Amino acid sequence: MSISDDVKPILEVSDLNVHYDTGQGPAKAVNEVSLSLKPGERLGLIGESGSGKTTMATALMRLTRPPGRIVSGSVILDGKDIMAMSVRELRETRLRDIALIPQGAMSSLNPVMRLEEQIIDAIAAHTTGMKRAALNARVEELLTNVGLAPKLRGGFPMNYRAA
Ligand SMILES: Nc1ncnc2c1ncn2[C@@H]1O[C@H](COP(=O)(O)OP(=O)(O)O)[C@@H](O)[C@H]1O
Ligand SMILES: [Mg+2]
Structure with a gap:
């Protein structure tokens, strides 16, 4: 798909790190992930079970739950940083601008x-x-x-x- 160079990304993820705290130290499920998507582009994330797909998708919406935690990184959706949003802004953004359809x-x-x-x-x-x-x-x-x-x-x- 060719999306012209002057179109700004709708989603920009930079250096995202998500860890699960375990008794044996942190499991680094999402490790330094960066990606950029322009309107109309699609991205498939493929990996074996346990490779971090769900961890990645939930972190994009700041839905990570303990023992998982977003350690660092930014997720810019249509110019706004999901990581910096208030709870209210997050609630308005989820479903309206970004959504997750779970397995099953x-x-x-x-x-x-x-x-x-x-x-x-x-x-x-x-x-x-x-x-x-x-x-x-x-x-x-x-x-x-x-x-x-x-x-x-x-x-x-x-x-x-x-x-
Ligand atoms: N609740 C949890 N506690 C500890 N580690 C977890 C937990 N959930 C996921 N993980 C770790 O994160 C990795 C990625 O899991 P996940 O994102 O669910 O993978 P996928 O969706 O690709 O199957 C797992 O291999 C595991 O190491
Ligand atoms: Mg999964």
Whole structure:
């Protein structure tokens, strides 16, 4: 893919280090990683189990949890440093500007909660001031985007079929 040289990166990671503190010293799961992505570019990260893919992805969103810790590095998303953001800024940025779809995404959906409630919960957790009508419209838009009929909004995840 050729993206012209004058386009600024949307994501720039510099010298990222993420360690897990263990009884036998730190496990250096992400070691001096730098990368740059421009809008429209895609990057695949390939490696065997335990090579640090999940550690890398979660650190980009500052979702690293103990015993893991981001030791150093910067993650600049659209000009803003994720590592320097306030908790509030982070909450607004996650899902809106950067998101993580975990392995086994189907098991991330609650089978006894209507799909629209789950989507609205997620949007409401990351935005402020959206009215119910706007939330409803957004749910329909999102379902349509992934090829699901809007009427499926009131159903449960386990019953889903592409329309
Ligand atoms: N909870 C943990 N405690 C200690 N070390 C961990 C933990 N999670 C991950 N690691 C270390 O980080 C490495 C990378 O793990 P991970 O990012 O989950 O790899 P991948 O997603 O590529 O399978 C592991 O090989 C292990 O050394
Ligand atoms: Mg993984």
